[in-house]
Amino acid sequence: MQNPAGRFVLVISLALLVQSCAGPRAVTGLASPVQISNEMSAIRFLVATTRTRSPISEPPYSRDRSPTLSFSQLTVVVPATHRPGVVETSSTSPDPKRHFSARDLVRFENRASFAGRLNGMLAKRPPSEREVFIFVHGYNNNFAEGLFRNAQVVHDYHISSVPVHFSWASAGSIGGYLFDRDSALQARDGLAETIEIAARSNATGVFIVGHSMGAYVVMEALRTLALQGKAEVTSRIRGVLLAAPDIDPDVFSSQVRDIHQLPHPFTIVVSRRDRALSVSRRIAGGRPRVGSGFEIPLLQKKNIQVIDISGVDGGGHSGFATSETLMKLLGSGHLLRRLIVNEDMPVEDKAEEARQIIFNNAFLVLHLPLTILKRSASQQSVSRQPAPEIGAM
Numbered sequence: 466m467q468n469p470a471g472r473f474v475l476v477i478s479l480a481l482l483v484q485s486c487a488g489p490r491a492v493t494g495l496a497s498p499v500q501i502s503n504e505m506s507a508i509r510f511l512v513a514t515t516r517t518r519s520p521i522s523e524p525p526y527s528r529d530r531s532p533t534l535s536f537s538q539l540t541v542v543v544p545a546t547h548r549p550g551v552v553e554t555s556s557t558s559p560d561p562k563r564h565f566s567a568r569d570l571v572r573f574e575n576r577a578s579f580a581g582r583l584n585g586m587l588a589k590r591p592p593s594e595r596e597v598f599i600f601v602h603g604y605n606n607n608f609a610e611g612l613f614r615n616a617q618v619v620h621d622y623h624i625s626s627v628p629v630h631f632s633w634a635s636a637g638s639i640g641g642y643l644f645d646r647d648s649a650l651q652a653r654d655g656l657a658e659t660i661e662i663a664a665r666s667n668a669t670g671v672f673i674v675g676h677s678m679g680a681y682v683v684m685e686a687l688r689t690l691a692l693q694g695k696a697e698v699t700s701r702i703r704g705v706l707l708a709a710p711d712i713d714p715d716v717f718s719s720q721v722r723d724i725h726q727l728p729h730p731f732t733i734v735v736s737r738r739d740r741a742l743s744v745s746r747r748i749a750g751g752r753p754r755v756g757s758g759f760e761i762p763l764l765q766k767k768n769i770q771v772i773d774i775s776g777v778d779g780g781g782h783s784g785f786a787t788s789e790t791l792m793k794l795l796g797s798g799h800l801l802r803r804l805i806v807n808e809d810m811p812v813e814d815k816a817e818e819a820r821q822i823i824f825n826n827a828f829l830v831l832h833l834p835l836t837i838l839k840r841s842a843s844q845q846s847v848s849r850q851p852a853p854e855i856g857a858m
Contacts, residue, residue, distance in 0.1 A: 489556030603677025607637030
């Protein structure tokens, strides 16, 4: 059992770690709407949140938890000077030429209005782009920070699906780890409801990304849907990606058991150089985290494919979003893109493409699910058997 002094040291360590990679806290800029120029990119987002609605526009939602979901729509403006992998923010008044900013906030009073707007946005897209992309942010994010990270991912990875931002009640505080853990649990029903709305819409499918503690929210939401017997909802999920999941392996195994059948494909991004998860491990009494990359065989046995970015651009906690190397592979329709989205591909082709990734990029390793590797090996063994001679019996 940790003593108070040890706990204090851990909190200070976490504070120093976060301060070393984060600047002043971001604001949305909704209080002073920006004008959009041709050089800027504007992305319209739908928002579902378990944060308490604020009576003012900045911030539109607080750090406090709400027992019910709130729904809204807004537009995020990406500055013309944006560099891939970076979220340029301001803690005072965003300059749209240099900072991410938000405008045109519209609040929906109920679930039906939100669902109607979602279907309206889907109808304006070509059939190939009628998917819903749900992003769930991680620990220590205020509303603006989580939203802008979502916008950066959508922009830099050229995601053409309808983007939905799920914002849970993170304290947005370096000392709020335990508060955030409780908020993540409190948010699971809200995310399950959001997934259900998307699944019952006119979308062709739903793709979900959860980062860090947000991955914990995703797993709990999938577990909730499974325990409720809503297979018609989970069957509409076309892919799940958990980036640097801050989850205990035993807890993860329990979640997988309850979910029973994970959405396919199911991908986890890990890194053995993730300092934030190292601190999380210490806070958890030395228990490893799924995203730390030391439980890969366990994940493969659960039919999960794993992308190890330990050697890619520093392998940091947000490497999935900040690594230009990973963006070039995923965002340009390169090999990995076909492995992460749910496209028909023979298992032997998946295994072969995995080998190409390993040989062509010495810093990136992809571990395929054990079932695919076994099936591929079996098929290759059959193909290597000598053909019978003509006339042989």
